[in-house]
Amino acid sequence: MQKITPYLELDAEAKQLVDRVKNKTITLTPSESAVLNQLIISSGAVCTKEELLAEGWVDRVVAATSLTQCVSTLRKKLEPYPEVVLRTIAGRGYQLNVSNRSHITMLAVNDPIAVRDALIDVSLLVKVSGIVIAVMLVACLWYCCDYHGVVKNTASWNSEKTIPLNxxxxxxxxxLLYKDDVAHLHPSMWQKHLAPESNHLTQLxxxxxxxxxDGNYYSMAICPDYDxxxxxxxxxxNIAATDLTPAGLHMDSFAELTKTMEQRIRYNRVIIPPTExxxxxxxxxxxxxxIYYPVKGEMLVRSDISLSLIYEDxxxxxxxxxxxxxxxxxxxxxxxxxxxGHFTQYREKIGELDVDVFQVKVTQKQLFKPDKVSSAAMPFYREIRKHEIIEEDLYFYRLYKDKETAVWIVPLLGNTVAWYKYDKVNI
Incomplete structure (x- = not known):
C-alpha cells in the first residue's frame, strides 16, 4: 500500500485506490496504477515522460499520447480529492502534489493512525488559529473565575513602605499598606489628626x-502591649480619618472617652440563626x-465592627x-x-507580606436606618448606604493573627485597618 493522504491509499497489486473514509475503492488500469505508483515514490519530484512511459508500459513501445491519456484519466479519478493534484511541468514531465491541508473532518473515527497523521499535517495557519483560540478560551475562563478577582484585588495593594508614627x-x-493609585503617603496624613500638645499616654x-x-481613609491599628x-x-x-483637615484628637483623654463609649450596649452582636x-x-x-473616626469640630464617631467565620471545609x-x-x-x-454571605479563603502576598484573603460572595445586606443622624456620623451613614446599593464581591485581608487578636483590612467603611480581638466559640 502506498499512502497518498492519511485516508487515501494506492493498492498497486490490486490496481485500485482505497478511500478509508468512504470505505470504497476506485479501479485503475495497470498503466494508471504503475504511473501513479511512480509519482508517489518520487515524493513530489518531477517524473519525466520517459520514466513514466517505461513504468506504465513495460517492454512495450507506445506513443506519448498514451501517457497523456493516462494522466487525463487519473486526474478525473482523483477529482474527489482536491488536495491531490497531478501537475504538468512544461518541457519536463509530471509531478504529484499533495496539499498539507488534510480534511480532518473526513477522517474515519476508527482509524487512529490516520487521525494522528492528519493532525500532524494540519497547516501552520490552522495550528496557530487553534492555539490562539485555546489561549483566548483560557484567558476568558481565567477572567471569569473567582480567583482572578482575588489576584486582581490583592495586586492593587502594596506593602513596601513603612512610616514613622508618634x-x-x-x-x-x-x-504601611496602600493602594496603587494613592498619591499622598506622607506620615503626616496619619499623624496630623493627633494633637501634638496632648499626644501623651503615660502607660504606653x-x-x-x-x-x-485606600486614598480616602487613612487608618492605623495599634497594639500597646505587643511582645x-x-x-x-x-x-x-484603632483610628481612621476621612477628612484632610487635622482632627486635633487629644490622646490623653482619648483612652477614657473610648472606655465610656465601649461600655455601651453592643448593638451589632452577630447572632447566627439556628436554621442556618x-x-x-x-x-x-x-x-x-x-474603630474611632476623629473629625475637627465634631463629636468622636465609633464603629463597632464584628466579623464571624464558620468553616464548612x-x-x-x-x-x-x-x-x-x-x-x-x-x-x-x-x-x-x-x-x-459565603467566603473562600486564599493565601496570597501583598509585597513581601503573607496575608489571608477572604473573598465573600454576598447573599444578604441589611441596613437598619436610624431615626436621627448627627453631622459627625452623616458621612458614615452615606458610605454604608452606598455600600448597601453596590452589588459586588467583598475582599477582607487578614494581615496578622495570634491566639488573642488579629489585624484586618475590612471594606465596610472604606478600606480600614484595625486590630481585632479574637474569640473561638463552639456552637
Whole structure:
C-alpha cells in the first residue's frame, strides 16, 4: 500500500485506490496504477515522460499520447480529492502534489493512525488559529473565575513602605499598606489628626502597629502591649480619618472617652440563626474591633465592627459581619449594617507580606436606618448606604493573627485597618 493522504491509499497489486473514509475503492488500469505508483515514490519530484512511459508500459513501445491519456484519466479519478493534484511541468514531465491541508473532518473515527497523521499535517495557519483560540478560551475562563478577582484585588495593594508614627509620645515605624493609585503617603496624613500638645499616654512604653490607606481613609491599628507571644488584646487603638483637615484628637483623654463609649450596649452582636446551621457542632471564629473616626469640630464617631467565620471545609464557609456606628454624645440613633454571605479563603502576598484573603460572595445586606443622624456620623451613614446599593464581591485581608487578636483590612467603611480581638466559640 502506498499512502497518498492519511485516508487515501494506492493498492498497486490490486490496481485500485482505497478511500478509508468512504470505505470504497476506485479501479485503475495497470498503466494508471504503475504511473501513479511512480509519482508517489518520487515524493513530489518531477517524473519525466520517459520514466513514466517505461513504468506504465513495460517492454512495450507506445506513443506519448498514451501517457497523456493516462494522466487525463487519473486526474478525473482523483477529482474527489482536491488536495491531490497531478501537475504538468512544461518541457519536463509530471509531478504529484499533495496539499498539507488534510480534511480532518473526513477522517474515519476508527482509524487512529490516520487521525494522528492528519493532525500532524494540519497547516501552520490552522495550528496557530487553534492555539490562539485555546489561549483566548483560557484567558476568558481565567477572567471569569473567582480567583482572578482575588489576584486582581490583592495586586492593587502594596506593602513596601513603612512610616514613622508618634503614638502617645512613643515614636516607632509601622508597616504601611496602600493602594496603587494613592498619591499622598506622607506620615503626616496619619499623624496630623493627633494633637501634638496632648499626644501623651503615660502607660504606653512600646507598641506594634499597622497603617493603611485606600486614598480616602487613612487608618492605623495599634497594639500597646505587643511582645514575642503576641498581642493580649487590651487597650487596642484603632483610628481612621476621612477628612484632610487635622482632627486635633487629644490622646490623653482619648483612652477614657473610648472606655465610656465601649461600655455601651453592643448593638451589632452577630447572632447566627439556628436554621442556618446544618450540623450539630460548629465553631464560630469571631473578631471584634472598635474603630474611632476623629473629625475637627465634631463629636468622636465609633464603629463597632464584628466579623464571624464558620468553616464548612478547610478554606470556605459561612460569613457574617455587623457594623454599628454611634457618636460620643448618643445624638445618632445607632446605624446598624449587617452582611451575610459565603467566603473562600486564599493565601496570597501583598509585597513581601503573607496575608489571608477572604473573598465573600454576598447573599444578604441589611441596613437598619436610624431615626436621627448627627453631622459627625452623616458621612458614615452615606458610605454604608452606598455600600448597601453596590452589588459586588467583598475582599477582607487578614494581615496578622495570634491566639488573642488579629489585624484586618475590612471594606465596610472604606478600606480600614484595625486590630481585632479574637474569640473561638463552639456552637
Amino acid at each position: 503614638i502617645g509620645g512613643i515614636k516607632q515605624g509601622v508597616p 512604653k512600646s507598641y506594634s502597629g499597622y497603617a493603611a490607606t 514575642k507571644k503576641g498581642c493580649s488584646g487590651h487597650g487596642l487603638i 446551621l446544618d450540623e450539630a457542632n460548629f465553631v464560630e471564629h469571631n473578631y471584634h474591633a472598635d 478547610d478554606s470556605s464557609g459561612k460569613f457574617y459581619s455587623a457594623a454599628c456606628v454611634t457618636d460620643e454624645g448618643c445624638l445618632t440613633t445607632p446605624i446598624k449594617y449587617k452582611v451575610k
